[in-house]
Amino acid sequence: MSATLATPSPGGSGRLTLRLLMLGAVLLLAVLPALNRLPADSALHVSDFIVSVSGKWITYAILALAIDLAWGYAGILSLGHGAFFALGGYAIGMHLMRLIGPRGVYGHPTLPDFMVFLGYKELPWYWLGFDHFPFAILMAMAVPGLLAAVVGYLAFRSRITGVYFSIITQAMTYALMLAFFRNDMGFGGNNGFTDFKELLGMPLNTPTARSALFYASLALLVLSYAICSRITQSKLGRVLVAIRDAESRVRFLGYDVTQHKLFVFVLSAVLAGLAGALYVPQVGIINPGEFSPGNSIEAVIWVAVGGRGTLVGALLGAFSVNALKTWLTTVAPDLWLFALGGLFVAVTLFLPRGLIGLVSKVTK
Amino acid sequence: MSDGISPPLGTPKEAAPVLYLDGVSVVFDGFRALNNLSLIVGAGELRAIIGPNGAGKTTMMDVITGKTRPTEGVVRFRDHDLTRLDEATIANLGIGRKFQKPTMFDALTVFENLELALKAPRGPLACLRWALSGEARRRIEAVLEEVGLTARAQDRAAILSHGQRQWLEIGMLLMQDPELLLVDEPVAGMTDQETEHTAALLVRIAGKRSVVVVEHDLEFVRALGSKVTVLCEGSMLSEGSIDHVQNDPRVIEVYLGR
Numbered sequence A: 001m002s003a004t005l006a007t008p009s010p011g012g013s014g015r016l017t018l019r020l021l022m023l024g025a026v027l028l029l030a031v032l033p034a035l036n037r038l039p040a041d042s043a044l045h046v047s048d049f050i051v052s053v054s055g056k057w058i059t060y061a062i063l064a065l066a067i068d069l070a071w072g073y074a075g076i077l078s079l080g081h082g083a084f085f086a087l088g089g090y091a092i093g094m095h096l097m098r099l100i101g102p103r104g105v106y107g108h109p110t111l112p113d114f115m116v117f118l119g120y121k122e123l124p125w126y127w128l129g130f131d132h133f134p135f136a137i138l139m140a141m142a143v144p145g146l147l148a149a150v151v152g153y154l155a156f157r158s159r160i161t162g163v164y165f166s167i168i169t170q171a172m173t174y175a176l177m178l179a180f181f182r183n184d185m186g187f188g189g190n191n192g193f194t195d196f197k198e199l200l201g202m203p204l205n206t207p208t209a210r211s212a213l214f215y216a217s218l219a220l221l222v223l224s225y226a227i228c229s230r231i232t233q234s235k236l237g238r239v240l241v242a243i244r245d246a247e248s249r250v251r252f253l254g255y256d257v258t259q260h261k262l263f264v265f266v267l268s269a270v271l272a273g274l275a276g277a278l279y280v281p282q283v284g285i286i287n288p289g290e291f292s293p294g295n296s297i298e299a300v301i302w303v304a305v306g307g308r309g310t311l312v313g314a315l316l317g318a319f320s321v322n323a324l325k326t327w328l329t330t331v332a333p334d335l336w337l338f339a340l341g342g343l344f345v346a347v348t349l350f351l352p353r354g355l356i357g358l359v360s361k362v363t364k
Numbered sequence B: 001m002s003d004g005i006s007p008p009l010g011t012p013k014e015a016a017p018v019l020y021l022d023g024v025s026v027v028f029d030g031f032r033a034l035n036n037l038s039l040i041v042g043a044g045e046l047r048a049i050i051g052p053n054g055a056g057k058t059t060m061m062d063v064i065t066g067k068t069r070p071t072e073g074v075v076r077f078r079d080h081d082l083t084r085l086d087e088a089t090i091a092n093l094g095i096g097r098k099f100q101k102p103t104m105f106d107a108l109t110v111f112e113n114l115e116l117a118l119k120a121p122r123g124p125l126a127c128l129r130w131a132l133s134g135e136a137r138r139r140i141e142a143v144l145e146e147v148g149l150t151a152r153a154q155d156r157a158a159i160l161s162h163g164q165r166q167w168l169e170i171g172m173l174l175m176q177d178p179e180l181l182l183v184d185e186p187v188a189g190m191t192d193q194e195t196e197h198t199a200a201l202l203v204r205i206a207g208k209r210s211v212v213v214v215e216h217d218l219e220f221v222r223a224l225g226s227k228v229t230v231l232c233e234g235s236m237l238s239e240g241s242i243d244h245v246q247n248d249p250r251v252i253e254v255y256l257g258r
Helices: A012-036 A048-073 A081-103 A113-117 A133-157 A162-181 A207-233 A235-252 A257-283 A293-306 A312-331 A333-350 A354-363 B057-064 B087-093 B110-117 B124-129 B134-146 B162-175 B192-205 B218-224 B242-247 B249-256
Strands: B017-028 B031-042 B046-050 B072-077 B095-098 B180-184 B210-214 B227-232 B235-240
Touching (some): A012 A048, A048 A257, A048 A293, A048 A312, A081 A133, A081 A162, A081 A257, A162 A293, A207 A235, A235 B124, A293 A333, B017 B210, B057 B072, B057 B210, B087 B095, B110 B134, B110 B162, B134 B162, B162 B192, B218 B242, B227 B242, B235 B242, B235 B249, B242 B249
Parallel strands (some): B046 B227
């Protein structure tokens, strides 16, 4: 994107206020599972719904951070980040399916139900190893990372930028969606994976598992934010901003732009994959619909609404747009897509720097 | 300096040219943007290049910096064949370029722009670990002083005046510590006073480094007091002092006389 954005981070006292606010938000989130354990008639009781929906939003916020790092700083607008998120989700989903073991409907000792149903005699080779949790987590990072490395290398080396790159990533997620819909891919086809039983010895759908997954997501969010802000505040962050605003000028300064873009794009895909791996056990299902291009576009809208190139804006956007979505899809489900589209147009026209831009305008 | 001189390989180092172009042609869809151009720039030399629009001045810069591949000809920087290298590698060999239109990074401060240009490891991990040393800070401050932007160090580049942007570009060139600077139209749109200031700056820089300046403004070229090469239709038309070329009948016909 060639539009000039403001200097990424506010200075001095602004930054301190921001940090305090964020610390407050993290602490507020951190007590939610504890409040959930209070008796239901207590004034401070928080419902199961709030805890599980917040846990889900936290994983969305990590996806938004990943998109902001690539788009807001390096100008790489990916309209296929939902694919990395979904691949991470499928990796943990495969682990969860293996853990069901003989408890499936068909009672087969190793094969998941859908494989028995489709006439598989043994596990496909690419399902091996997924009975181990660390392997599944490794794959939740490695598969999105490798895909991003290949797509990114080919595109960045050929100097494909801007909207052309966005179209390629959009095609990537669409192609994966079609592939995962196929039964003979060995990923459950249309139905994907569901009916998970347990993770790391914890039965899912219990308060313990809910709060454990919630805290794991929160920890990953804090870690991702720390990694992203370490990058954006370093000289690497300034190189990325320079690439975003004047890519060829950076080349004439002697920087290998392909390397820098690849670094940030792969890291972003890995974070998205991990977010997906925490999302799936919390929602209890993963199917090819997660690859739908609309999902990726929606995630980009969170970042645009919050304010790109700020990191905090991505978090703010992910939480606020999803809160709006949860509310509106309950009150008037048919209106949601119009509201989302309208929101994107309105933000582009009236709030080019997003909610963060609005906040800093008001405080001045 | 005319066509046909072989590269002086066996000569002492001081006399070896920094930049050597021989028989360079660039053809775009049958149009010869450069036509058998030859040019030699010595170490520490300041050279002005003038010529009417479309003479091939910017294409020549593109060929030297790896942006455009020549259709034929030799382009050498010291011992390196530039026709095989990409922009980043050429920049790291020691060739810095200032574009006609100043392009710096508007979202960053003047100081940060110079910091990015400062010669240092360029990889992503090296940039992530980079910490500004006292030595680096002194080098940046020295360049800020040199181009007269010390007071603007913490301002965003976006709010600089046109002249200041040109100086920041030159400052960014200096940070790369290049052996050869290519400066495209440094004084376009500058006031007279800014033009004088820029001429003095470029004269100061040359000597330590070779500087090639492309410019339309003949008063400015005169102030540089350097050897002048006149390009026309992709070839060299005339070469010599400013007085020599201004009195060359061929130059008068195609360029000055209009």
